[in-house]
Amino acid sequence: MKAVRTRPAWLGWLLAALAVALLAWLLRLVPLADILAVLSQLEFSQVLLLLLVNAGIVLLMGLRWWLILAALGHRLPFLAVTRYRLAAFGVSYFTPGPHFGGEPLQVYFVRQRHSVPGSRALAAISMDKVLELLVNFAFLALGLALVSHLGLLGELPLRGLGLAATLLALLPLLYLIVIFLGGRPLARLASRRPRRWSTGLVNTEMALAELAAHPGTMLQALAASLLVWAALLFEYWLALRVLGLSLSLLHIIAILTASRFAMLAPTPGALGALEAAQVFALNALGFDPAYGLSLSLLIRGRDVFFGLLGLWWGGAGLRAW
Numbered sequence: 395m396k397a398v399r400t401r402p403a404w405l406g407w408l409l410a411a412l413a414v415a416l417l418a419w420l421l422r423l424v425p426l427a428d429i430l431a432v433l434s435q436l437e438f439s440q441v442l443l444l445l446l447v448n449a450g451i452v453l454l455m456g457l458r459w460w461l462i463l464a465a466l467g468h469r470l471p472f473l474a475v476t477r478y479r480l481a482a483f484g485v486s487y488f489t490p491g492p493h494f495g496g497e498p499l500q501v502y503f504v505r506q507r508h509s510v511p512g513s514r515a516l517a518a519i520s521m522d523k524v525l526e527l528l529v530n531f532a533f534l535a536l537g538l539a540l541v542s543h544l545g546l547l548g549e550l551p552l553r554g555l556g557l558a559a560t561l562l563a564l565l566p567l568l569y570l571i572v573i574f575l576g577g578r579p580l581a582r583l584a585s586r587r588p589r590r591w592s593t594g595l596v597n598t599e600m601a602l603a604e605l606a607a608h609p610g611t612m613l614q615a616l617a618a619s620l621l622v623w624a625a626l627l628f629e630y631w632l633a634l635r636v637l638g639l640s641l642s643l644l645h646i647i648a649i650l651t652a653s654r655f656a657m658l659a660p661t662p663g664a665l666g667a668l669e670a671a672q673v674f675a676l677n678a679l680g681f682d683p684a685y686g687l688s689l690s691l692l693i694r695g696r697d698v699f700f701g702l703l704g705l706w707w708g709g710a711g712l713r714a715w
Contacts, residue, residue, distance in 0.1 A: 413666035420669055420687060428684035432637055433691065440636040447632060448696050451625045452480055458618040459500070459522040465611040466518055466601060468510050478503040480700060481708025487663050487701040497523065499708060517601030521615075524566040529619040530654065531563035537651030540644070573599060574606040626650060633692050637685060649675045653693070663697060 456476035463470055481503070482496025489495040497519050504510040504518070538559060572579055578599045605611060630646050630653075641649075652675035659667035672693075673686035 410661065410665075413661045416666035416670055420666075420673060424673065424683045424687050428682065429687050429691070432682075432684050432688040435638055436636060444629070444633060444636065444692065444696070445699075447625070447629050448700065451622065451629060452476065452700060454618065454622045454625055455479060455483075457621070458525060458615045459518065461611065461614050461618060462518045462521050462605060463504070463510070465605055465608055466514050468504070468508065468514070468518075470504065470508050470510075474507070475504075477707050480704035482704070484701040484704030484706075484708060487697055488705070489662055513597035514601045516598045517605065520598065521602055521605050524570060525612075525615050525619060528563055528566040528570075529616065529623070531559050531566075533623055534651060534654055535559035535563055537647050537654070541648045541651055570606055573602050576603070633689060634685075637688055637692075639681065639685060641679075645679055648679065649689075663694070663701075668693065 453476055456472070456479040459479060460470065460472055460475045463475065478500050482500045485496035485499055500519050501512070501515045504515045505512055510518075535557075569579065578596055580599060627643075627646060627650060630650050631641070631643075634641055634646070634649075649672065652671040653668060656667040656671035657664045659665075661667065669687060669690040672690045673683045676686040676689070677683045
């Protein structure tokens, strides 16, 4: 039992060491003076504009969850939902694996602050994550296919990666289809666990089936996801623009695809992987690697700022309760 508890700590230290080693290698590859030369072009007004755009993206990221909760009969204040979503992002960002970790906090807030039943709160966050994974992996698959077809990133095995992303996108889609058809796969798997586990999952998957049976809600939630991706593309265009680069939409898709693929790395905030992906993508497109690290620093600064804001808001909410 002791070994089981200590293994994650060792794994965390190993991943952190790898991330630091990768960052050190990148800094040796790209002189610090070149990075500072690129960043020195930035003006305060441009940084402020980027923050405002990012604030708009934060609002959009809470929209899908808010729509799902409303479809279940719980119309919560939108800004409160955005605050809970940002708090969850802060937890997920600073822990290994940037896509998961803060969801229990979201469930806790809507249960304690707004009296949403546990099974329905869990169903709402589950549907939110299922749709997020579906759209994210679909974009990744399409982006990799496009980049591979145009040969934008050299000889990487992008077709194989695109196939893997497609299969990953199909998993949440298949789960939704099974739920819609009346299946309860997770509850079935938990049937050998204590009764409270299976009962809770049955109630949760019943609420998921209720959501899946409303195509209007699903379309609205998917539209919210597409709005987030459109905003992310605009943000990348703007960030590259203020760094002095004017790229085509296809090039921006290639860079964003590399970024999202790097975000699958299990280190906190994809530390090291994100920087390497941006350096490689911009270098493959014929630009100085200093632009890749400069772009990574802008992204990292944005995420750290909003992650810390989310942790502060979340902590303040827990203390107030």
